[in-house]
Amino acid sequence: MTRFILKRLGACAVTLVAISFIIFSLVFMAPGDPARNLVGTKKATPELLAQIRAQYHLDAPFFSQYARWLGGALRLDFGQSIRVGADVTTYVAPHAAVTFRLVGLSLLFSAGLGILLGVVSAQKKGSKADGFINISALVGTSAPSFAVGLLALYLFAFLLGWFPMYGGASIVHLILPALTLAFGTSAFIIKITRQAMLGEIDADYTTFMRARAVPPRIITLSHLKNISSPILTSTGLVLAGLFGGTILVESVFSVPGLGSLLASAVTFRDVPVVQFIALVLAFFICLCSALVDILVFWLNPATASTPEAPL
Numbered sequence: 432m433t434r435f436i437l438k439r440l441g442a443c444a445v446t447l448v449a450i451s452f453i454i455f456s457l458v459f460m461a462p463g464d465p466a467r468n469l470v471g472t473k474k475a476t477p478e479l480l481a482q483i484r485a486q487y488h489l490d491a492p493f494f495s496q497y498a499r500w501l502g503g504a505l506r507l508d509f510g511q512s513i514r515v516g517a518d519v520t521t522y523v524a525p526h527a528a529v530t531f532r533l534v535g536l537s538l539l540f541s542a543g544l545g546i547l548l549g550v551v552s553a554q555k556k557g558s559k560a561d562g563f564i565n566i567s568a569l570v571g572t573s574a575p576s577f578a579v580g581l582l583a584l585y586l587f588a589f590l591l592g593w594f595p596m597y598g599g600a601s602i603v604h605l606i607l608p609a610l611t612l613a614f615g616t617s618a619f620i621i622k623i624t625r626q627a628m629l630g631e632i633d634a635d636y637t638t639f640m641r642a643r644a645v646p647p648r649i650i651t652l653s654h655l656k657n658i659s660s661p662i663l664t665s666t667g668l669v670l671a672g673l674f675g676g677t678i679l680v681e682s683v684f685s686v687p688g689l690g691s692l693l694a695s696a697v698t699f700r701d702v703p704v705v706q707f708i709a710l711v712l713a714f715f716i717c718l719c720s721a722l723v724d725i726l727v728f729w730l731n732p733a734t735a736s737t738p739e740a741p742l
Contacts, residue, residue, distance in 0.1 A: 435728050443721045450713040451504065455497050458702050504710065510703040514696070519707045523692065527711065530681070530688035533605050533612075534673045540613035541620060541669055546662060548617070549624025550651065553632060564621065571618030576676050580611040580683035597685035608684045612676050616669045623665040627658035660727045667723035671716045 484490040491499070503509060509519040552564040587607060588594045594607040631637060631654040640650050655662075681690035689708050696704040 432729065436725055439721045439724055443717045446717050447710075447714060448501075450717075451501060451710055452497065454706055454709045454713070455500055456493075458706055459493060459496070500706070509707045512701055512704050514699050514701045514704070519703045523689070523704060523707055523711070526687060526689050526692045529605075529686060530674075530677055530690065532602070533609055533677060533681070533686065533688055534670070536602070536605055536609035537612040537616070537673050538666070538670055540609055541617040541673070542666055544613060545617040545620025545669075546624050546655070549621040550628055550655070552621065552625045553628030554651075556629065564625075568618035568621045571615045574615065575679075576611060576615055577679045577683050579614050580608065580680050583607055583611050584684065604684075605686065608680050608686055611680055611684075612673055615676070616672050619669060619672075620662065620665050623661050624658065627661050628654055631657055663723050663727050667720050670719050674712050674716055 481490075489496070507520065511517065512519055512522050515522060548564050548568075552561045555561045584596070584607070588596045595604050637650060637654070640653070677688060678690035678693060680686070681688045682694060685691070689712070693705065693708045695701075696708065
């Protein structure tokens, strides 16, 4: 178990280094001149631009800049925001807290609804309830999150007035965006849970338990225990999708999270903020993926993925 954990965390570290190089490369190759953004409203003379490039090492070779940035990242020093001039970590931290609350709430809704509806769909295979759940899951996987968000905003906030229209970082403000994210991601868990449950329902041990008059609740709990590995794995994949989906959903609901901040940072070419947000999201996705694999290995070593498996 210890060897598996060390290998899995090592694979996660290697992946993060590779992702950091990709992030830095993409930002480095993006059009525009960071020195001109640092000048602000001042007159951008050639002498001033050269001075700024020398001060921030923008005139250094690519690998030299990357090594300097990576060294600072390892020391948790990500520089200052070009737009506001504040320390990047201090500037991003409040927005990150909002996004993590939103993602956590969405994951709770996705896992709860996905597992519950997946179990019901499998137990009532061929019924109207099964058909309705399958159609809902199909709509959830097909509908864009921003379209679902706009519809939910119009119905539940504007017409019914159950939720605030926009803005805010409290739980009340985050429920509707979280449900919007969960509408699409829970469909994936429904499909995984349903398919895994169908295999357990037809298993010999299920027939034996029914013959012994074991209560249905105990049988269902036994099924859930046996299918925990694919459910946990799919939940880890859902988590990655939630982080990616927050960008559009936060913009629709005006939630002051990382998604909205990243969109504005890209617009104003705030390079340090863009690099930091992308690296933070990659770090948490890789970490959660590693933790899911470790938990699956602990629950069922025979079906756990190896550390060399793709993230």
